[in-house]
Amino acid sequence: MEATEESNYIRLWKLIKLANQVLADVLRGRLHPSSLKLNESLLRGNLKLDSHLIQILYPQVGEYRGDFSELDITHICTLLRYIGQIANSDDWKKEPEDTDRSIIANINRIRNIRNKYSHTSTNAIKDSEFDKIWTTLSQCVLELGNTTDYKKEIEYLFNCPIDPQFERKWKDLKGKMKVQGCSGLSVVLRITLNKPESMSKRLVKRVGW
Numbered sequence: 125m126e127a128t129e130e131s132n133y134i135r136l137w138k139l140i141k142l143a144n145q146v147l148a149d150v151l152r153g154r155l156h157p158s159s160l161k162l163n164e165s166l167l168r169g170n171l172k173l174d175s176h177l178i179q180i181l182y183p184q185v186g187e188y189r190g191d192f193s194e195l196d197i198t199h200i201c202t203l204l205r206y207i208g209q210i211a212n213s214d215d216w217k218k219e220p221e222d223t224d225r226s227i228i229a230n231i232n233r234i235r236n237i238r239n240k241y242s243h244t245s246t247n248a249i250k251d252s253e254f255d256k257i258w259t260t261l262s263q264c265v266l267e268l269g270n271t272t273d274y275k276k277e278i279e280y281l282f283n284c285p286i287d288p289q290f291e292r293k294w295k296d297l298k299g300k301m302k303v304q305g306c307s308g309l310s311v312v313l314r315i316t317l318n319k320p321e322s323m324s325k326r327l328v329k330r331v332g333w
Contacts, residue, residue, distance in 0.1 A: 128251065129248035129249055129250055129251075129254075130247065130248050131286050132248070132249040132250070132251065132254040133241075133247050133248050133249050134286055135254075135258075135281060135282070135286070136241060136249060136254065136257060136258065136261075137241070138281045139258065139261055139262065139265070139278065139281055140197075140234075140237065140238050140241070140261070142265060142274070142277055142278070142281065143197070143234045143237075143238070143261060143264065143265050144196065144197050144200070145193065146234075146264075146265050146268045146269040146274065147197060147200045147201070147204070147231065147234065147268070148191070148192045148193045148195065148200060149268075149269060150200075150204065150208075150227070150231070150268055151192045151195075151200050151203055151204055151208065152191060152192055154204070154208045154209065154210070155203065155207060155208060157188060157189075157190060157191055157192065160181055160182070160187075160188055161187070163207050164182060166206070166207065167181065167182075167206070167207070168182070170206055173202060173206070174198075174199070174202070177195075177199045177202060177203075180194075180195070180199075197234065197235060197238045198235075198238075201216075201231060201235050204231060210227055210228050210231070211226075211227075211228040215228045216228065216232065218232065219232070219236070220232050220233055225267060227268065230263075230264040230267055230268050231264075231268070233260060233261070233264050234261065234264050234265075234268075237257060237260070237261055258282065262278050265278060266278070
């Protein structure tokens with residue numbers, strides 16, 4: 125496995141993290157966090173919603189004080205689908221055509237890419253595949269985000285060096301998990317990119333990192 129293929133994988137997850145931020149922006153534009161109380165009965169009554177999301181939005185003590193940025197792509201898409209008033213339920217199930225540049229099509233593309241690479245078993249991406257996915261995901265981010273800041277961030281993520289210390293830890297962790305028969309490296313990488321301290325606490329006992 126080539127080092128560049130592993131770097132491609134890490135780089136793509138950084139872009140997926142950026143796409144997560146864009147989707148949070150889209151959600152805030154359609155649902156202000158303060159209006160969650162008005163939608164409580166609708167959300168609590170929806171059996172398709174994950175209980176963890178309900179606990180986040182409607183804590184037993186107090187009220188939700190976040191801005192949706194801490195939610196993952198799955199949770200954000202769930203809220204957009206049921207109370208975001210973007211499209212009917214059938215549109216959320218469609219694989220978008222390349223020519224479809226609607227909001228729902230771009231959201232579906234982001235969700236599908238995230239799901240695909242969450243469940244991959246290789247944790248490496250060939251250059252040809254990487255270029256195609258990067259182009260697709262970047263276009264979604266730019267069309268949904270519609271700001272020069274996101275364009276600059278995408279350019280930075282594409283060109284920035286992968287931190288050597290991070291790469292060493294990543295390779296060491298992969299080796300330890302392989303020896304111990306652990307799986308879920310894509311999950312570990314997502315935690316690493318988002319909450320390194322949390323990751324260390326969860327994994328230190330498991331793999332001694």
